[in-house]
Amino acid sequence: MILNSLNPAQQEAVQAPLGHQLVLAGAGSGKTRVLIHRIAWLIENEKISPFNILAVTFTNKAANEMRSRLEKMLHVTAKSMWIGTFHGLSHRFLRTHWQEAGLPQSFQILDSADQFRMIRRIINTLNLDEDRFPPKETQWFINAQKEEGREPHQVDTHDFTTQTLIKIYQAYHEACQRTGAIDFADLLLKTHKLLLSNTQLLAHYQERFRCLLVDEFQDTNAIQYAWLKLFAGDSNSVTIVGDDDQSIYGWRGARIENIQRFSKDFPSAKVIRLEQNYRSSGTILKAANALIEQNSGRLGKNLWTDGKEGELITIYAGFNETDEAFFIVNRIRDLQQNDYALREIAVLYRSNAQSRVIEEALMQFGIPYRVYGGLRYFDRQEIKDALAYLRLIANRSDDSAFERIINTPTRGIGDRTIATIREHAKSFSLTLWDALQQLIEQKFFSTRTEMSLLAFMELINTMTEKTLTLELHKQVEYVLCTSNLIEHYRKEKGEKGLTRLENLEELVNAAHQFSQDGISEDMPPLAAFLAYAALESSDEQADAYDDCVQLMTLHSAKGLEFPAVFLAGCEEELFPHYLSMNNPKAIEEERRLCYVGITRAMRKLYMTYAEVRRTYGKEAYHRPSRFLHEIPVELVDEIRFRTKTTKVMTHSQNKAFAYKPEAQGQFRVGQKVYHRIFGNGTVLDCEGDGEEMKVKVNFVKAGTKTLIASYLTAK
């Protein structure tokens, strides 16, 4: 194996003797490479069988990448290796041990939308007020409990509200059990619980997985930590890789403290720091280091590079979000001139809503772009409809699927009828399907309603029979046709309906592709496909080769790198977000998010903000983000006020065009001035006049800069 491509610290991590290891890997320090080389080393030099290795990542994408890179490196298939996400691996485990776990063989995975509907229904059935117990918050509560590994009866409670929430949790828990559904958190919980209670099984798995490796360890939550510890047992070797400075998922239960806890629970663990950065210029790195230093309780790490200092960081103050967007587009065009490919440029922002203005500006200039995040393929309405038919075929007790399609496409079954079925199901603890069957036997409905209902049951039963022997993709095709979904969406007018039809067609292809890849092991193909749809958030890889500007949130940028990065919306209230403002811990997480953003940039970083921003229909004035002030001024280049493009603004932007900043008066040489980022300084030179006036200022702390007069205050 080629090790000379690794630096000494990396080599140390890769070649460490068996035992526990904690690798603190800074941004851009080659963390993934180390992890992959380590696994290869274990196999080739320590003669560990791939069969004995368990590697955990946080996304399917990371898992797939790791697998394929390993296969390339070792020239073997990594099939026998357990590489995957906590959820994916738990799923694999539960599919094998469904019986011991007390699950039906065809257990269905609920995604968060299914979970939401189910919880809301339970709140209503319990006659609770949706305003006092908002389904979304309740869902949050339940998931938070699950992430801490607490079942309904294990939650301590004193106040009435929590007691009610637990009641809902309990009812939800029972509903899941009755319908054979498990949610994402359950995958981990049930795996953990089964291993704890079944010593034989535990011994078997502990004996098998002699080497455990976990990536992005700073993102693990309580149940994941417990899960890992259980697999580790007393004698297996555990390697964790993480960066406390890049922990940005605290809000969904991730705990940085798990890193410290690991050192305590595995005291023999060797700590290795990877601090050499291969990604960013010296300037960008200095900015990142200075920023993150403001956080308390860090494990401590200082990134360095032997590369060039590179270009200064450009901070731009737009007068509103449109101006900010046009600045970004203008600079993107400049970058294009300077031989940057569009795909090498990323625009990052705190929240998704910010993408719109930027998209509009890009569109106006005909610059191709791609927005990451947003609605995923398997989350689309039409796809979920089709999958619901398949789910009901596979498992009649799947209530979520039942509710979704009993009247989609419409077949004359109204809300009243569905409510009756629900009620009956509740009072006799039946699944909706069984409740419906009973009610029909009891001749409960009017003849017309009964006919519609019978037709529905008949449809599902026929589908099940007819597709029993069909190949998976044929099965999907059959369902699409006989369910009338195609017909239903054909009626939807406009482009939307057309896209939906295309998506449905694509589902047949997806099924075909899936069965050809054939990783379904001993699961029936349909069940495997449904699990795949629930667990894998298939990202369209085809677009990856297109040359377009990459737009995404800071969260989704983690793990990526780009030669040029724009960080838009660097304003107080937006970034840091106003919901984090009064919580020091949350502010630190925002700062880490900013750190992640800055360290995505390889050569050139722009940070922009808007004086006025329209949010939720209201115009709001914000101060520049505190994070801008935390970057040493000597690393910052220039502040420009207005771009040439203001003239190109279309009618809709007229408002922006009409905006005139308050004249600050004329400046003269020798005058003392103040700037909100650079601080105090003295005017050295003036050029032009009015608001277009450019002023050269010698700042006390920041040195000499040339900027637009409007951003200076006379002292």
Place this chain on the structure above:
DNA sequence: CGGGAAAAGCTTTTT
């Protein structure tokens, strides 16, 4: 049942 009007949201996201 479907369409239009009114109302309600509205960080960050993977699984």
Place this chain on the structure above:
DNA sequence: GCTTTTCCCG
């Protein structure tokens, strides 16, 4: 402000 969900009526 814009988008999604809900409500109400023909």
